[in-house]
Amino acid sequence: MTVILIADDEPRLAEHLASRVAQLWPGATHLLTAGNGLEAAALLVAHRPDVAFLDIRMPGLTGLQVAQAASDTRVVFVTAYDEYAIAAFEHAAVDYLLKPVSDARLAQCVARLQREARPQAGLADLLARLPAPGASAHLAWLTVGLGDTTRLVAADEVVYFEANNKYTDVVTATERHLIRTPLKALLPQLDGSRFAQIHRAFIVSLPAVARIHRDLMGRQQVFLKSRSEVLPLSRSFAGRFRQM
Template identity: 40%
Template structure:
């Protein structure tokens, strides 16, 4: 049985892709649907699918990050709404892409190529160069970065310069913003904040935790292989989920 996961942070495109796959490839088993890159990475480690349909642009851990973390473990098909760079970058044909909104004809082409690769037992190709090129183009078209976070505390507005923030944590309703000498809670979801952060400077290390990379002083690994990180400027220790442990593997 051929298996796959779908990673897409928007409900409607994710459900529509699953519907189209069930119609055009009924034998394909979708073993997981994921809203975030971290979820996709965990699903790949758990289910070992043959194929991963990955949205290129997801907040925090993008589809490119997921593919980079699991390269060679499954065939990747990227979905994107940005054909201006995708068509050129995918011209070599090492992997496939689907331009959103996905058409039946284009999906059928991708399915036929996937079936051929799987039937011939082709190993998922090394797409490091392709991912590097796509990532570079993504950054060139990225939206304006957040420079300040403002938080209302009673009748006071606290202002946090983005370069002073050590980490963000979230729960269902609030995002906690922490600096070395102050902190606050804001109502804006962490997912939305992440869309305006530079992912080279701010690393997601857990579904609800984002840290400033240059604030990390050390990472500790316990006997079970689980990591926690310590940051300059705070005594708090932050847990790293398995999905992001790859960031801390020794070079």
């Protein structure tokens, strides 16, 4: 069974590409479609498709960001991106399709996919070097484990991060997950306009802060909108909150 994922924020383009791929690849028994980057990443993790056609410019996550989770999946970038990126794709032997996708080029791509079933060896290195078009390098989502299940948590859902020995707790409004990245290594990957360190053991989402309270001893605490925990605010990190 061959599972194929097609991700494009233009529904008609995604449906059209899916129908064309189905005609060219009769063995493709399961076609998945996604309308944005977050949905594509979730399908990629949940279904581990054999092939993923990823539009580079998508809301939520770009195709390049989605591809970071594609360790067992052959990736084809569908793009109108510039010549620098195309040259990089070719150098790394990464498949790509330029919009508008011609029938001949798509047939050539499908034939190559059928002939070479293993994921591209140079993909991870390419993604580490190539910036996403028009997107920041900030962490947009986290891969977390829940029992035997792996799922995605969008950075926008996180209320705060808490150091847990060498690991980090990721806390949302309703859940708590453990990731293997230490808090110190996580901080540079976060959007500084959204997240702030408030203590050596805590990073908080600024939109999640309800108020800052100072007690009679001068100690400051962070109250949250969606959770009952009260977090400590160290003096060394308090400057950002003086206007709150």
